[in-house]
Amino acid sequence: MYSLSLLQTKSPTASSCTMEFWTIPRTTQVTEVVVVLTLLVLLSTNVVESRKARANDYFHYSAISCRTHSASLTDFGGVGDGTTSNTKAFQAAINQLSQYASDGGSQLFVPAGKWLTGSFNLTSHFTLFLHKDAVLLASQEESEWAVIDPLPSYGRGRDTDGGRFISLIFGTNLTDVVITGDNGTIDGQGALWWEKFHKKKLKYTRPYLIEIMYSDKVQISNLTLLNSPSWNVHPVYSSNVLVQGITILAPVNSPNTDGINPDSCTNTRIEDCYIVSGDDCVAVKSGWDEYGIAYGMPTKQLVIRRLTCISPTSAVIALGSEMSGGIQDVRAEDIVAINSESGVRIKTAVGRGGFVKDIYVRGMTMNTMKWAFWMTGNYGSHADNNYDPNALPVIQNVNYRDVIAENVTMAARLEGISGAPFTGICMSNVTIKLAKKAKKVLWNCTDIAGISSAVVPQPCDLLPDQGVGKITSCDFPEESLPIDNVQLQMCGYQRKYF
Numbered sequence: 001m002y003s004l005s006l007l008q009t010k011s012p013t014a015s016s017c018t019m020e021f022w023t024i025p026r027t028t029q030v031t032e033v034v035v036v037l038t039l040l041v042l043l044s045t046n047v048v049e050s051r052k053a054r055a056n057d058y059f060h061y062s063a064i065s066c067r068t069h070s071a072s073l074t075d076f077g078g079v080g081d082g083t084t085s086n087t088k089a090f091q092a093a094i095n096q097l098s099q100y101a102s103d104g105g106s107q108l109f110v111p112a113g114k115w116l117t118g119s120f121n122l123t124s125h126f127t128l129f130l131h132k133d134a135v136l137l138a139s140q141e142e143s144e145w146a147v148i149d150p151l152p153s154y155g156r157g158r159d160t161d162g163g164r165f166i167s168l169i170f171g172t173n174l175t176d177v178v179i180t181g182d183n184g185t186i187d188g189q190g191a192l193w194w195e196k197f198h199k200k201k202l203k204y205t206r207p208y209l210i211e212i213m214y215s216d217k218v219q220i221s222n223l224t225l226l227n228s229p230s231w232n233v234h235p236v237y238s239s240n241v242l243v244q245g246i247t248i249l250a251p252v253n254s255p256n257t258d259g260i261n262p263d264s265c266t267n268t269r270i271e272d273c274y275i276v277s278g279d280d281c282v283a284v285k286s287g288w289d290e291y292g293i294a295y296g297m298p299t300k301q302l303v304i305r306r307l308t309c310i311s312p313t314s315a316v317i318a319l320g321s322e323m324s325g326g327i328q329d330v331r332a333e334d335i336v337a338i339n340s341e342s343g344v345r346i347k348t349a350v351g352r353g354g355f356v357k358d359i360y361v362r363g364m365t366m367n368t369m370k371w372a373f374w375m376t377g378n379y380g381s382h383a384d385n386n387y388d389p390n391a392l393p394v395i396q397n398v399n400y401r402d403v404i405a406e407n408v409t410m411a412a413r414l415e416g417i418s419g420a421p422f423t424g425i426c427m428s429n430v431t432i433k434l435a436k437k438a439k440k441v442l443w444n445c446t447d448i449a450g451i452s453s454a455v456v457p458q459p460c461d462l463l464p465d466q467g468v469g470k471i472t473s474c475d476f477p478e479e480s481l482p483i484d485n486v487q488l489q490m491c492g493y494q495r496k497y498f
């Protein structure tokens with residue numbers, strides 16, 4: 001099914017291919033004929049070139065829904081020169097297109113070019129589509145970013161007390177929203193923000209690149225995200241979220257440039273992503289200490305597959321450290337880690353409350369790791385001093401199978417909480433090859449309980465070997481999650497020029 005939407009919005013650029021050169025008066029003089037011929041040659045080359053460009057303004061893409069109405073950012077005065085601010089053009093375009101929410105929805109096309117912009121807000125039944133050579137350049141002017149309230153489940157901003165700069169692409173209380181492209185780019189130009197953060201010159205928490213709050217049916221796909229000021233993709237208090245085909249790149253020493261952070265979300269699918277960053281490639285969250293406990297909204301039904309991660313100082317997938325609303329039913333499959341600190345890591349602390357349970361990891365290849373397995377019960381990092389010291393997190397039923405790791409400094413560091421041990425840990429079919437400079441003690445386990453089978457080198461006593469015959473594998477659910485049954489449609493965008 002193709003939904004070919006022709007441009008319905010009035011478009012000043014659509015008919016601008018004029019032929020004024022034809023009106024040059026003809027003369028019999030040889031030099032002038034030469035001039036005219038030269039012009040004709042130049043003109044015909046231009047026509048061929050612009051035909052090529054036009055042909056390229058027809059795209060297919062797959063999405064959760066197609067749209068009836070379309071417009072281009074240039075219809076709203078957008079200028080892709082890298083220096084003109086397009087904040088107003090984006091806001092005007094989306095305001096205008098929001099009227100079609102109940103009439104088949106709308107899509108906004110961002111052509112090739114460099115589009116400097118501050119933050120803008122999305123609308124429902126809407127698609128933002130970036131051409132492969134479109135680059136959104138995030139403004140470095142603080143005035144281009146509204147300040148919004150902290151998240152209720154966090155009680156404060158992550159960098160500072162109080163408010164936070166709104167994200168570059170922001171949406172709240174939406175349904176059916178798509179941010180996609182033909183691998184177009186969103187460049188956060190984060191260097192200035194990182195510097196301000198290091199020098200403690202920020203009044204508010206740094207912006208993220210994409211944040212979608214309180215929304216249902218969200219797709220973020222086929223984009224490259226560069227140098228975010230902080231986290232890259234943050235769906236929060238949302239459901240039915242699909243993140244697919246995203247490349248995320250940031251310097252490995254940039255502060256808090258987490259890749260994708262599903263936070264208090266239900267039914268999320270993250271797949272085919274490639275992430276190099278200065279923090280966790282995927283960080284699963286659900287609120288912070290007493291604020292997260294009070295809000296009580298878990299992240300559950302999350303599938304992560306075919307993720308490649310490079311993160312030398314952080315985890316491939318972190319569960320926490322903000323997990324106070326709970327994390328349940330996470331399935332990670334076919335994960336590749338290169339030069340990362342740890343694999344699928346649990347981070348929590350006394351005072352967090354909440355839970356991390358029913359975690360399933362199957363098929364993980366790691367090369368050059370500090371710890372193949374890491375769980376931390378004393379992560380600290382509290383929102384404030386009002387956390388409840390009796391709020392102990394429950395960590396239960398965490399399964400790892402079919403893991404191969406090479407060049408590993410220490411097999412596992414598994415530190416539960418005294419009086420609240422992490423239980424039901426299962427590891428099977430795990431082969432860890434050590435680095436030349438490996439630690440003497442390969443497994444250090446405290447306050448944990450579980451079992452193992454076919455794990456090399458031999459695990460700690462708290463993960464007793466069941467023998468290959470007794471258990472062959474740790475659990476991995478057979479039935480699929482609802483998000484796996486979401487059907488994508490083939491949609492189109494066509495630019496109508498004449």
Ligand SMILES: *[C@@H]1O[C@H](CO)[C@@H](O)[C@H](O)[C@H]1NC(C)=O
Nearest residue numbers: 061062063180221222244245
């Ligand atoms: C992303 O791009 C790939 C390759 O071009 C394509 O197969 C896939 O359908 C696209 N996915 C989405 C959700 O647009």
Ligand SMILES: *[C@@H]1O[C@H](CO)[C@@H](O)[C@H](O)[C@H]1NC(C)=O
Nearest residue numbers: 091120121146148166170172
């Ligand atoms: C975007 O939404 C936020 C939160 O609702 C709001 O504070 C901000 O003013 C909106 N921005 C614009 C340009 O409307």
Ligand SMILES: *[C@@H]1O[C@H](CO)[C@@H](O)[C@H](O)[C@H]1NC(C)=O
Nearest residue numbers: 152172173174213214215237
């Ligand atoms: C958005 O949804 C939340 C949660 O349902 C609600 O508390 C809030 O008032 C809504 N905001 C708007 C602007 O509708």
Ligand SMILES: *[C@@H]1O[C@H](CO)[C@@H](O)[C@H](O)[C@H]1NC(C)=O
Nearest residue numbers: 182183184223224245247249
């Ligand atoms: C998208 O662009 C990035 C950055 O240029 C590149 O590394 C990646 O391979 C591209 N992805 C696809 C599917 O073309």
Ligand SMILES: *[C@@H]1O[C@H](CO)[C@@H](O)[C@H](O)[C@H]1NC(C)=O
Nearest residue numbers: 367368369407408409435436
């Ligand atoms: C092994 O890991 C060390 C760091 O621990 C790194 O310097 C070295 O290049 C890695 N070797 C290979 C073969 O990847």
Ligand SMILES: *[C@@H]1O[C@H](CO)[C@@H](O)[C@H](O)[C@H]1NC(C)=O
Nearest residue numbers: 363364401402403404429473
């Ligand atoms: C063990 O894991 C490897 C991949 O890591 C896989 O190829 C192999 O089939 C697994 N063996 C069993 C018995 O499941």
Ligand SMILES: *[C@@H]1O[C@H](CO)[C@@H](O)[C@H](O)[C@H]1NC(C)=O
Nearest residue numbers: 413414415416441444445446
């Ligand atoms: C093992 O971990 C505990 C904390 O859980 C730490 O106190 C101890 O020093 C570690 N031992 C080694 C040999 O690393």
